[in-house]
Amino acid sequence: MPVYLDHAATTPMREEVLVAYLEHLRAVGNPSSVHRFGQDVRNVLEAARESLASSIGCNRSEVIFTSGGTESDNLAVKGLYWQRRVEDANRKIIVTAATEHHGVLDPIFWLEQHQGAEVALIPVDRNGVFDLGWLQQFVEQRGQEIALISLMWVNNETGVIANIEKITQIAGLAGIPVHSDAVAAFGHIPVNFAESGLAAMSVTAHKVGGPVGVGALVVGRQVKLVSLTHGGGQERGMRSGTMDAAGASAFALAAQISVSELPARQSKMAALSQQLISGVYGIAPDAVFSRGEALGLAETVHFAFDGCSSDSLIFLLDAAGVSVSAGSACTAGVNRPSHVLLAMGRTEAEANGVLRITLGHNTSESCVAAFLSAFPQAYAAAKKAGLASK
Ligand SMILES: Cc1ncc(COP(=O)(O)O)c(C=O)c1O
Structure with a gap:
């Protein structure tokens, strides 16, 4: 073997998650429909949102279901950048690290090439640890020009853990929203969105024993961002498209087991x-x-x-x-x-x-x-x- x-x-799907997933996949109904089929599926979706929110330490309205970590990262980075530029055209800088996952790096470099963003890379030492002294100084000097900071909670290659609370504390001095790719962190170390000070956080199901193709972007209640997809206005208008209730419910169950x-x-x-x-x-x-x-x-x-x-x-x-x-x-x-x-x-x-x-x-x-x-x-x-x- x-x-x-x-x-x-x-990571493999757990048996109990697979059983629950299959059961919900059998149900028919669009969660936005008003008839009983739709409402039954809507109930499954909302129960999943509630449960996932409790595993993540956030309010249920802050969970925006997506197709996974890559989409969540793209929505956070582009959505926050566009929103901040709308509010103040001078905020062009995106602070990130060269050690980020491509799900974060590639949209940021795309924004640099096509949308006038300026990228500032936080120095990283030989062990992969961010230089927060540099970040503090940079925020003090150029805070008014920074659109957002995106730094991962746990690096998916080396496993190094970042000091997210310290990062959000520094960013908070200049009112800068911080996004964190927490795909490798959630379910592996204690993660609490409310206590983290983050504006947005990416998570995905298949790293905690849920299905591939399901994820979430947690977006603080006060945080605005421009959507990547335009259509039915689902998920607080941030992610149009029919929601995957079976996937969301399998994700929520896998997350609950992992966290407990x-x-x-x-x-x-x-x-x-x-x-x-x-x-x-x-x-x-x-x-x-x-x-x-x-x-x-x-x-x-x-x-x-x-x-x-x-x-x-x-x-x-x-x-x-x-x-x-x-x-x-x-x-x-x-x-x-x-x-x-x-x-x-x-x-x-x-x-x-x-x-x-x-x-x-x-x-x-x-x-x-x-x-x-x-x-x-x-x-x-x-x-x-x-x-x-x-
Ligand atoms: C840190 C990190 N971010 C994002 C992703 C992408 O997530 P997904 O596969 O759900 O798109 C991964 C997947 O390997 C990852 O490890």
């Missing part, structure tokens, strides 16, 4: 990742743990291996029955060094020889043992191939 250790790319299990899962993840990390060092003593001593998710174990290529390692491990990745699945398949590692000041060679091993709700000790038994041979072969290609 192959072992799956790529939960940060997507969080304390127990965190200690299990810490123990498993410790075994994994010390096992890797035992085999490859010169491996570099990518986030160093910085605070990070236990379930995300990311290493750089000098002289090995990520592709060789992944291929050899997969052939031995263990599936891991090098980083974001959204850019995988394209043979490029990780933009996250490059932004952290690593060389191309370093960024080319990485492995991301991510644990999930169904990971057991035997999965870690399977990795550690396949790794020595894969590592030796990848190293040999690396030396031969020099």
Whole structure:
């Protein structure tokens, strides 16, 4: 039985979620219709909104259902930028980090190329930690020109955790809205939207054991943004289109399970990742743990291996029955060094020889043992191939 250790790319749907999802998929009715079929589906949708809001720590009216993290990121970045420019044409700056997911980076660079935005990148240290001293100074100097700040809560490649409360505190001095991509954070660390000070936050179902193709943008009650889609005016006019009640309800259930299990899962993840990390060092003593001593998710174990290529390692491990990745699945398949590692000041060679091993709700000790038994041979072969290609 192959072992799956790529939960940060997507994690399996839980059985109880699948059962509930299938049941709701059978229902017919558009939640905007006034007849009983429509209203029954509307009730399912609104119950999901209520439940998800309680898992996220926000008001139910703040949950805008979308098709996933990428759409939520696009809606937040473009929608906030357009809204802020309408209010004051001088606010052109978007502050972000080069370590962000492409779901955030690409719309921001699109706005730079096509809509007059100016991009300011927060410096990031070798462990992937944002330089908040720089942010404070930049906000003090140019706060009136900043349209928005978008910084992720947890990095999906290295697992490093950002200090979101401090970021919103700094932004608050100049009344700047902050968006955070919390796709890798929600359900993995405690996340409370109301306490975070954020204006908007992206989440997605398939990282917490829900279906692919469902997500939400949490938008503060006072926050306005321009919609990407124009049509029926659903979801506070921010996301027109018929809502996916079955998907929303499966997302809400998966989120509720993930959040309620969080304390127990965190200690299990810490123990498993410790075994994994010390096992890797035992085999490859010169491996570099990518986030160093910085605070990070236990379930995300990311290493750089000098002289090995990520592709060789992944291929050899997969052939031995263990599936891991090098980083974001959204850019995988394209043979490029990780933009996250490059932004952290690593060389191309370093960024080319990485492995991301991510644990999930169904990971057991035997999965870690399977990795550690396949790794020595894969590592030796990848190293040999690396030396031969020099
Ligand atoms: C940090 C982060 N943001 C956004 C996304 C995109 O989410 P989705 O696949 O739901 O579009 C991902 C998915 O890998 C992610 O890890």
